Amino acid sequence: MSKLSLITKGFIKENPTFVLVLGMCPTLATTSSAMNGLEMGLATLFVLVLSNMVISLISPLVPDKVHIPVYIVVIATFVTVLQFVMQAYTPSVYQTLGLFIPLIVVNCIVLGRAEAFANKNGVLDSALDGIGIGLGFTASLTVIGIVREILGSGSIFGWKFISGDGILAFVMAPGAFLALGYLMVLFNKLAKK
Amino acid sequence: MVLCLTAVCLICAAILGGVYALTYNPIQAANQKALESSIKVVLPQGGELSDALEAQSEGVSYQYYTLTEGDEVTAYAVKSTTIGFGGPLTLMVGVLADGTVYNTSVLSHSETPGLGAKCTTDEKFTSQWKGFSPDKSLKVTKDGGDVDAITASTITSRAYTLAVSNAVALVKSLASNE
Secondary structure, rough: OOOOOOHHHHOOOOOOOOOOOOOOHHHHHHHOOOHHHHHHHHHHHHHHHHHHHHHHHHHHHOOOOHHHHHHHHHHHHHHHHHHHHHHHHHHHHHHHHHHHHHHHHOOOOHHHHHHOOOOHHOHHHHHHHHHHHHHHHHHHHHHHHHHHHHHHHHOOOOOOOOOOEEEEEOOOOOHHHHHHHHEEEEEHHHHHH | HHHHHHHHHHHHHHHHHHHHHHHHHHHHHHHHHHHHHHHHHHHHOOOOOOOOEEEEOEEEEEEEEEEEEEEEEEEEEEEEEEEOOEEEOOOOEEEEEOEEEEEEEEEOOOOOOEEEEEEHHHHHHHHHHEEEEEOOOOHHHHHHEEEEEEEOOOHHHHHHHHHHHHHHHHHHEEEHHH
């Protein structure tokens, strides 16, 4: 697989949200606005790239029986580092996403890439794989966030284009399922062509 | 096997300890800055701000700051926490000595984005606290009071109102003791 396709596959062929259907918990919970989706995607991207790199480095040394606990410890370390850094330098982002950051540990995308890719590939390829899947995840979350924000609050990235409220259901959980479902249908229809 | 897991855990713990030590001061500074800017928003200009003080009211302890001009305490900033829709809702409430609310500011919340979270941005809701007279009733209109709730977020509005009301009650008891 060429280096470029490692990065681009995350957008369409192996899109984590619409094709692999991984990491649904943060997808549904954080996409109530475009900005939240984008920030959550970038946070996951950061953890994904670093954990992929470290895991591809240490995987030859790790006995098979304990590889899952070791991977989880590595991932949890990066998530906690990210949490400290966000708290220190971007407190306003931490205010909105703080609750969901620890959940990146159990995001199946991160462990999934460690198991499926990083432990049998080199450091560079693993980093590129992390970037590709992470960007794909970020793009999907942002798109869902944009749709929910337009319908639910009548705004895009906080910029309001109608006065008054939107369809409140789209801001809440039911809207997350609806938006995700219809976007998945649309995406798979377009991707098949 | 055991050795490997132990080694990985030790290394990770060491990294975390290091990052914690590195970010400890910036985190404290960021929290302090958020606190200070919220106090500045909820209190009138001028006068001298005290350090953090503690007071009890109905078995709950509150942290508050006083603003003194000359010898007289002119205003209080009270940190007041209630339970909102999604978890604790912490406000900084500025109250003048006569019980008038000067302004309010949200320190932290976990309300639903787009609904209850509007308590930080909804102009109609936040601006009504500026100069909220002590003669008016600190309850949402649905409960027979004078506070206009945020559309579709009555629980958040109630919690917000209760936090302000607790702060005002505390200031009244503080002011009468002096």
